[in-house]
Amino acid sequence: MNTTPDAASMLEEWHELAAVAPGDRLYRTRRLSRPALLDLRMGLREADGAPCLVASAGSAGDSIASFETAGLRLSRAADPGGPLLVLSLEEPSRRDLFAEICSDCVRSVLRREDEGETELTTVLAARLAAWRAFLRDQAGAFSRNEIVGLIGELLVLDRLLDENAGAVATWKAPDDGLHDFECRGHGLEVKTGLGASRQLHISTLDQLDDAGLASLHILHVRLVESANGETLGQIATRIEQRLNGERARGAFRNALLRRGLAPGADTNLGPRVACVGIDGYEVGDGFPRLQRSDVALGIADATYQVEVRALVGFAVNTEALLHTFGGAENE
Structure with a gap:
């Protein structure tokens, strides 16, 4: 051969x-x-x-x-x-x-x-x-919600690459990390909505636990379907092309595979979307969330929804947040 x-x-x-x-x-x-x-x-x-x-x-x-x-x-x-x-x-x-x-x-x-x-x-x-x-x-084909969620993570990664060429290393979701991105004790949790999303889905009791972290923020990625938008495969290809060297590209391909996207997947997989905004919120005292200390003994876990309109008082400047997080790798 x-x-x-x-x-x-x-x-x-x-x-x-x-x-x-x-x-x-x-x-x-x-x-x-x-x-x-x-x-x-x-x-x-x-x-x-x-x-x-x-x-x-x-x-x-x-x-x-x-x-x-x-x-x-x-x-x-x-x-x-x-x-x-x-x-x-x-x-x-x-x-x-x-x-x-x-x-x-x-x-x-x-x-x-x-x-x-x-x-x-x-x-x-x-x-x-x-x-x-x-x-x-692997439990079958990617669902539409799973595709949308991965698109949101990749769009955040794409933005973090503007701040730090090594940002792929901060993407922890492919390794079953508690938070989607983490760097030097700072965590980012990505929640993605397609269309008029008024609620954020929290999948575990630990997802918004900031214990032991220097900071924890939610990034709400807002998408709309658009004929001029990008598909999941196109976004992944674009990010791979941004990376310098085969070592970085290989690490990204491995991360995609661990995250559930097989090599050679249909580039038209899922909806074609455009990002209309990314809103940042700081998780801390008073933030509407459930933690293990809040629930009765015997409850192993829980999922719940958080109303976006209840988060106005926790909003932060998203550009400043991404800049700070991206720079944390170089501290």
């Missing part, structure tokens, strides 16, 4: 490996011509013919967590040539998806090698971790 592999070529490679006579090792493999700095192989498990992507990870693989989810398994195996990191397909019905994932992981490694990265096992591990999060949380 001499070109950057796509899913179809990977499926063909596994088909060709199946015709090779079995050997005396755990895996029947064929090394990819690239990357040059990581021994990465297409493989079949001799015991049952399961397709695999096999990496000679060396000691760098010791820190990579094994997992099994959605019919895929990441494990380690001993081999005469050294320890192996093995991504294997355990559910044959997901063969096409497995090929897509393997192809995507290889492309991620190749992009980083092309920019001079040498720690390619770390690159591979980060992409695999992103796929693990995506597969673990």
Whole structure:
């Protein structure tokens, strides 16, 4: 396989490996011509013919967590040539998806090698971790509300990039962070409404808890549908193009995947929207919210709605807030 592999070529490679006579090792493999700095192989498990992507990870693989989810398994195996990191397909019905994932992981490694990265096992591990999060949380197609919510987060990230080129690192929602953005003890919670949104949806009792934070603010992103607006895919592509270097772009792609947006998703996914404003509110004493100390013992969690009109007294200058938050990374 001499070109950057796509899913179809990977499926063909596994088909060709199946015709090779079995050997005396755990895996029947064929090394990819690239990357040059990581021994990465297409493989079949001799015991049952399961397709695999096999990496000679060396000691760098010791820190990579094994997992099994959605019919895929990441494990380690001993081999005469050294320890192996093995991504294997355990559910044959997901063969096409497995090929897509393997192809995507290889492309991620190749992009980083092309920019001079040498720690390619770390690159591979980060992409695999992103796929693990995506597969673990996948419950079907993105709902309209989920798309709108992600658009709001990306629009805030886009604005924060005006203040700080490293703002992707402050985006914590893809890592199941309590707050959507956090930097040096300052938190931002993004609430997005499409059309005439008069209420903010609070999804947990802890979401507006500012204990231990230097500050906590809500950003209410107001969207309208517009023929001249942008889709989720277009916004994500635009932000990726803003980033400098493959390391930053790769981190952003991994964050998108952990957040639930698969690579190659339809660029027309969801509504076409325009942002008509972002309103900022400071969460603190007197803010209309529920906290764990407010509810009876035995209530594990709660969701509730906050009226936007009740927040007038907590409004802040949004531009100043974004400028301050964006600059916090450089403090």
